[in-house]
Amino acid sequence: MSLLLDNQFKELPPDKSVDTKLFLETVSHxxxxxxxxxxxxxxxxxxxxxxxxxKIRGVYLKDPAKYVTLQDILVAEREAHAAEWPKVGATLALMWLKRGLRFIQILLQSLADGDRDENNPNLIQVNVTKAYQQALKKYHGWFVQRIFQVALHAAPYRSNFLKALSKGEEVKEEDCLANVRQFLVNYTATVDAIYEMYTNLNAELDYTV
Ligand code: CIS
Structure with missing residues (x-):
């Protein structure tokens, strides 16, 4: 039983568009x-x-036929809020959500790749820190970086984390990591496609909070 495989992202179409409804259903877990x-x-x-x-769902539900893909939302908001865009609406919400999704991607990839602290093999601080540095740190000022340090201390043991991904069941580590690798295929492709969309539409901002 794998939480991740129960909630897999679908394979992207050739144009790499992300279906809004399917995306929202998946991330809601x-x-x-x-x-x-x-x-x-x-x-x-x-x-x-x-x-x-x-916030993204709120925009989508106003007109599901208009917002079939995530790109439809960004393009419509760019037209509707020219002065504030992209720091507005679902465009802003997805800009931040994708960073959290990237964090999760790098954390899971690092676990699957076997990165670990040889002196503390049951800790995941090494993996969490790698994900934070690559996905989030540059967008955080000192106060939020302090929150990260607190969260880092509260990170679960590796064995408990993998057990939670296996819905509380004792699963062999290798089997769990095989599920993680399978999950990451469509997940990574989707997160990459969202990043690419932000670059192509010039919608990325780099202010800190
Ligand atoms: C396992 C250990 C984890 C340690 C995690 C440490 C993470 C870092 C902690 C940082 C604290 C963040 C606190 C919030 C900061 C916000 O200020 C910041 C900016 O927020 C944005 C809003 O989102 O500000 C904007 C204005 O400037 C807007 O207000 C915006 O809101 S809007 O536009 O919607 O109105 N936000 C952030 O920096 C984002 C922080 C994201 C952190 C993600 C961390 C993820 C940790 C995941 C750990 C668990 C991994 C789980 C793996 C798999 C999950 C399986 C789930 C099953 C289903 C899978 C289906 C896909």
Missing amino acids: IPAFFDCLGSSVFSVIKSDINGNIT
Whole structure:
């Protein structure tokens, strides 16, 4: 049983467009996972990600036929809010959500690649720090970087983390990592496609919070 394989992203079409409805259905399973991590420090992250998803869904539901793909939303918001765009609406929410998704991608990839602290093989701080440095740190000022340090201390043990990904069941580490690798195929392609869309539409911002 694998939480990840139960919630896989679909393969992208040749034009790499991301279907809004399918995307929202899949990412909506992420926030609940934070409750398995065993520390209330994760509630601030859960709430931020939930807020992003709610905002994108709110725009989508106003006109599902118009917003079939994520790109449809960005292009429509660019036309509707020329002065503030891209720091507005679902464009802003997805800009931040994709960074959280990239964080998760790098964390899972690092675990699958076998990166580990040989002195503390059951800790995932090495993997979490790698993900943070590559996906989020440059967008955070000192205060939010402090929140990261607190969250880092609360990171679960590797064995507990892999067990949570296996829906609480004892699964051999190699089997769990094989599921992670399979999950990462379409997941990585989707996150990459969203990043590419932000670059192509010149919608990326690099301000810090
Ligand atoms: C396992 C250990 C994890 C440690 C995690 C440490 C993460 C770093 C902690 C940083 C604290 C972040 C606190 C929030 C900061 C926000 O200020 C910041 C900016 O927010 C944005 C809003 O989102 O600000 C904008 C204005 O400037 C807007 O207000 C915007 O909101 S809007 O536009 O919607 O209104 N936000 C961030 O920096 C984003 C932080 C994202 C952190 C992601 C961390 C993910 C950690 C995941 C760990 C678990 C991995 C799980 C692996 C798999 C999950 C399986 C789930 C199953 C289903 C899978 C289906 C895909």
